[in-house]
Amino acid sequence: MKQLINISALLAGLIISQHALALPDDLSKPLTIQSNEAFLDQKTGIATYKGDVFVKQGSIEIQAQFLKVTTDPKTRKFSKLVATGKPAKFSQQIDWNGNMMISRGEQINYEVTSSTLDISGNAYLNRMDDKITADHILYHIDTGTFNAKKQGSGRVSMTLQPADDKKEK
Template sequence: MKQFINFSVLVTSAMFAHYSYALPDDINKPLEVQADEAQFDQNSGEAIYKGNVFVKQGSIEIHAEYLKISTDANTRKFSSLEATGTPAKFSQQIDWSGNIVISKGNEIHYSTSESKLEIFGKGFLSRMQNSITADYILYMIQDGTFSAEKKDSGRVTMTLQPQAPESKPAPEAKK
């Protein structure tokens, strides 16, 4: 059974692989955060936001009840965001055509330095009309690959849309 799940993830990754994976300049945009409460420790570079949290960075959007942002002390760049909620949500435009990846779960960990998104508990990820549901989903944003597994309960469920057939040129009419 595990081989089937691994094969399914491989097939899904291949279906996603021919698309762009994220807008290249999102990570260089300012991080805008709104919340009911905020705390910031300049020494540790850690910020905590509580209550109706909304984050925007370029095309990236995060909605959560609680958010912890860690900053690299040397570079002063954001290194990770940890969001929790019922559910916490993450979305990002993945190409210039306006296609979006949407994910949600009880916890979302976004590592900006590794371009990695981890979804814990009641995880869901949707991309280009394909979707996956699992207890745990690891999504590598830059290369568009992911893995999913059962951690506590339930199973990995995937919905894959058939790939559109390549269009063939119309036959020329005989004269």
């Protein structure tokens, strides 16, 4: 059964990945963070934000109740953002046509260097009207592929839209 779920996720990922995957200049934009509280330790490169956190970087937007940002103190490059909330939300424009990838979960780990989203706790991902729900979703932004799984009882649920023949001609 678990193998069937992984194969289904792989097939869905292949169907989804035939589209553009993300805007290339998002990570070159400044990271703007708003919150009710903020703490920064410049020696460790770790910053925490609490209360109505809103993040914007290019087309990327994150909403959460708590956010931890890890930055390399020497290069000042962001390497990881961990957002938690009920739910935490992450969205990004995935192509120049304005199509979006929207996700939510109780915790979202955004690994900047590997371009992955690790969504857990009532995880949800909507990409170009294809929808996936599971307890845990690991989404690879650069390739548009994912691995979704339920923990305990339950199932992974996917809704995949058929290809639009009109758009492909």
